[in-house]
Amino acid sequence: MAKIEDLKEEAKKLLREGKVKYIIGYGAGSNGWLAAPLFIKKPEDVDKLVWDPTCVHNLVRFLVDEKRRKARQKQPDKRPVGIMVKGCDSRAVVVLLQEKFIDRSDVYILGVSCEKMGVVDDAKLAKKLAGKKAKRVEVDAQDRFVVTTEDGKIEMAAEELLAERCLECKANFPVIYDLLSGEKTKRPLDKPFGSLEKIESLSAADRSSFWKEQLDRCIRCYACRSACPMCYCDECVVDSINLAVTADTTADEKAQRIHWIQRSAESSENLVYHLVRAIHLAGRCIDCGECERACPLDIPLRFLNKKLEKEAKELFGYEVGFDPALPALISCFRDEDPQDFIR
Amino acid sequence: MAEDYEPRIVAFLCKWCSSAGSDLAGVSRMEYPPNVVPIQVMCSGSVSPLYIFSAFNKGADGVLVSGCHPGDCHYIKGNYYARRRLNLVKKLLEYVGLETQRFQMSWVSAAEGTKFTQIIKDFVKELKPLGPQTKLRRNP
Ligand code: SF4
Ligand code: SF4
Ligand code: FES
Numbered sequence: 027m028a029k030i031e032d033l034k035e036e037a038k039k040l041l042r043e044g045k046v047k048y049i050i051g052y053g054a055g056s057n058g059w060l061a062a063p064l065f066i067k068k069p070e071d072v073d074k075l076v077w078d079p080t081c082v083h084n085l086v087r088f089l090v091d092e093k094r095r096k097a098r099q100k101q102p103d104k105r106p107v108g109i110m111v112k113g114c115d116s117r118a119v120v121v122l123l124q125e126k127f128i129d130r131s132d133v134y135i136l137g138v139s140c141e142k143m144g145v146v147d148d149a150k151l152a153k154k155l156a157g158k159k160a161k162r163v164e165v166d167a168q169d170r171f172v173v174t175t176e177d178g179k180i181e182m183a184a185e186e187l188l189a190e191r192c193l194e195c196k197a198n199f200p201v202i203y204d205l206l207s208g209e210k211t212k213r214p215l216d217k218p219f220g221s222l223e224k225i226e227s228l229s230a231a232d233r234s235s236f237w238k239e240q241l242d243r244c245i246r247c248y249a250c251r252s253a254c255p256m257c258y259c260d261e262c263v264v265d266s267i268n269l270a271v272t273a274d275t276t277a278d279e280k281a282q283r284i285h286w287i288q289r290s291a292e293s294s295e296n297l298v299y300h301l302v303r304a305i306h307l308a309g310r311c312i313d314c315g316e317c318e319r320a321c322p323l324d325i326p327l328r329f330l331n332k333k334l335e336k337e338a339k340e341l342f343g344y345e346v347g348f349d350p351a352l353p354a355l356i357s358c359f360r361d362e363d364p365q366d367f368i369r
Numbered sequence: 370m371a372e373d374y375e376p377r378i379v380a381f382l383c384k385w386c387s388s389a390g391s392d393l394a395g396v397s398r399m400e401y402p403p404n405v406v407p408i409q410v411m412c413s414g415s416v417s418p419l420y421i422f423s424a425f426n427k428g429a430d431g432v433l434v435s436g437c438h439p440g441d442c443h444y445i446k447g448n449y450y451a452r453r454r455l456n457l458v459k460k461l462l463e464y465v466g467l468e469t470q471r472f473q474m475s476w477v478s479a480a481e482g483t484k485f486t487q488i489i490k491d492f493v494k495e496l497k498p499l500g501p502q503t504k505l506r507r508n509p
Contacts, residue, residue, distance in 0.1 A: 225464075234466025234504050263419060286423050294507045298422045301461060305418045308457050330464075337460045342453065356457075359449040365439070367459055368452065369475040369488055 030077050033110075033136055033207040040108055041069040046134050049108035050088050052081040059163040059173075060148070063088070077110070077138050077207070079171075079188070080163050082145045084314035085109055086118040086255040089128055093258075108134040112145070114191070116200035117312035117347025118255045123202075124350045125310075127258060137200030139208030142169050143184060144192025148319065151187055154180075163187070190221050191313045191328065201348055219336045225329055241296045243323045246289055250303065250327055253320035256310045257303075264289065264299055300330060308334040309355020312347045376430035376496035378405045378489070381420060383413045383447075386437035386478045393482035401486035402493045405433075412436065413474075414447025418458045421472065425505035431471045431496045433488070438476040448476070467504050470495045 040046045053064030053074045061080045066072055089109065096102040111119060116137055122128045146163055155175060162174040171182045185193060192198065196218060199210040217223075225233060248264070251257045264287050271280065287298050311331040318327045338344040341364055344355045352358075382388040388409045394401060406429075410416055413436025424432050434455055436448040452474075459472050473492060477485045 230463070230466045230468060232466075233464065237465045238504075286419050287426075292507065294426055294505055297465065297505055298426050301422050301465065302419055304461060305458060308461075330461075333464050334457060334461060337457055341456055341460075356450065356454050359446070359453045361439075361449075363449070363453050364456065365452055367456060367474065369473065369491075 030075075030138070030207050033077075033138070033205060034072050034075055036205050037066070037072045037075065037108060037136065038069040040134060041066065041072065045105065046108040047103050047105045049110075049136070050085045051075045051108075051110040051136070052077060052083070052085075055080070059146070059151075059160040075110075078163075079140075079143045079146050079165060081110075081112070081138075082148070082189075082315075082319065084112075084115045084118060084255060084316045086111065086115050086122070086314075087253065087316070089119075089122065089133065090255060090258045093128060093132075106132055106134045108136055110136045110138055111200050111203070112138055112140055113195060113198045113200055114312050114314045116202050118314060120202055120347045120350050121256060121310050121312060121354075122258075124352065124354055130350075135200065135203045135205075137203030137206040139199035139206065139210060140192065140195075141198070141208050141211050142213070144188045144195060144198060145315075146171070146187050147189035147192075149324065150189070154182065154186065189315055191315050194218055194221060194332075195313075196345070197348075202350070219332065222329065222332055222336060225333075237297065238293060240325050241300055242293045244291060244296045244300070244325055245323065246291050246296065246299065247322065249320040249322065250317035250325075253316040254307070254311075255314070255316075256307055256312075263287065263302065300327075303327075304330040304334055307331055309338045309344055309346055311335060374497065374500060375402075376404055376493060376499075376501075377428065378431040378433055378492060378496070379424040379429040380405050380407045380433040380435065380489075381410050381413070381416045382407055382477075383415075383436040383443075384409050384411050385443040386441060387413075387435035387475070387485070389479035390435075390477040390481045390485045393479065394485050397482050399482055399486045401489045404493050405489055412442060412444050412447035413451040414442070414444065414449075416451060416455070418454065421455075421458055421462075422505065425467070425471075425502060426507050428502075428506055430499075430502040431473065431492055433473050433475065433492060435475045435477045435485075435488070438478055441478065465504070467502075468499050470499060471502060 037049050049066040051064050052061040055062040059080055061076055063083050092107055158175045160173050160175055164172045166172050169184055171187045173180045198213055288295055338355050413434055416434050421432050442448040455474055462472055463469050475488050
């Protein structure tokens with residue numbers, strides 16, 4: 027199995043030979059411990075690549091931007107883009123392929139396996155440090171985290187810092203790649219949806235107040251939508267401004283338009299927005315955690331996405347992001363799909 | 370709860386079966402509660418989850434989606450897609466705390482006027498004790 031050095035060698039070769047337009051990877055961040063997305067155009071810059079549990083971003087979102095950019099160019103450069111993907115990110119690529127949003131020839135996939143680790147959860151880290159700022163997060167030989175702060179080093183067990191989604195990851199290695207760095211080791215996982223139990227065990231009334239309390243905070247900035255590689259629609263149903271208004275549109279016509287959702291941060295509207303977001307991501311969300319990380323109000327969006335992932339599995343035996351040849355969850359059906367809820 | 374509370378139901382009925390079924394109930398002068406606002410759609414498969422969320426948001430106490438029986442959809446497969454999609458919608462609504470009874474789906478053919486009236490009667494009966502829907506409603 028290839029090592030990260032081999033991946034760098036390959037990256038250099040790809041750039042030298044002009045086989046890829048550029049490579050999207052991770053580099054040292056400028057603010058503390060977190061790695062930052064890095065766009066590499068020259069082979070000599072490849073050495074800036076880093077790979078460790080601080081490589082949190084799902085870079086697949088940049089493929090959406092790339093496609094838009096290409097669409098605007100008169101003579102687009104048709105060469106593929108090289109991209110570094112973790113296990114979850116690779117499943118985002120699978121979904122984009124499945125939906126024919128991108129073509130396999132558009133990407134050169136440099137897969138990196140998380141092996142025994144995963145990525146650091148910034149919320150967990152902040153809680154542990156209680157106000158202190160982490161300068162560096164490293165992994166020692168015993169697979170424990172070593173966090174460097176102003177007043178020295180703190181050691182922590184892997185589970186204490188790893189994101190919840192990493193601890194519940196179904197395959198912590200890329201499922202599609204042109205080159206794989208690292209071993210395909212699977213983490214033992216007895217409860218893939220264990221984190222949902224707490225909410226599921228509440229009564230309907232308590233669930234309602236839980237979500238009301240959480241979603242009332244939403245300011246409708248749509249950062250969750252912007253961060254998600256699956257939210258690539260050119261027009262989103264929540265933007266009522268995108269309906270064409272011409273000089274001839276009368277006030278009456280404008281008033282008659284259906285406003286499915288308004289952009290008022292009112293609690294029922296927020297709930298409807300989040301229901302729509304969740305259902306549009308059913309069978310598509312690959313649990314990369316970007317929406318939740320992007321949210322300035324720490325709304326636990328993952329609990330919505332994960333719930334539908336669970337239902338897709340339990341009701342239809344559907345697992346997202348493993349096979350680009352399969353039809354998407356809601357663009358197919360089986361004769362034996364459950365219908366006990368139908369009269 | 371006021372004794373005379375009457376729930377409002379928004380019913381999305383497919384043109385070829387369920388809407389025709391409700392028509393049959395009408396022209397045959399079968400009696401059923403007047404709590405339904407029927408909305409004809411071309412196929413149960415054309416019902417976007419957003420229709421349902423939006424109906425609740427705009428004040429529905431219950432939402433019904435009704436289409437042709439499996440195998441009978443005018444567009445062959447529409448109701449199979451609906452069955453899958455709306456099952457997820459149902460689970461999601463329950464998950465955010467909406468009472469399970471408030472969202473229903475049924476198969477009603479053009480000949481099943483009686484079944485249609487029965488479904489509405491049962492639906493109204495189940496909704497009454499719950500009182501007005503407030504969880505998704507705008508400014509309840
Ligand atoms: S919904 Fe969130 S976790 Fe799921 S794919 Fe989009 S950004 Fe990632
Ligand atoms: S990122 Fe957070 S606050 Fe912004 S729209 Fe999404 S949930 Fe609401
Ligand atoms: S036409 Fe009736 S369900 Fe499709």
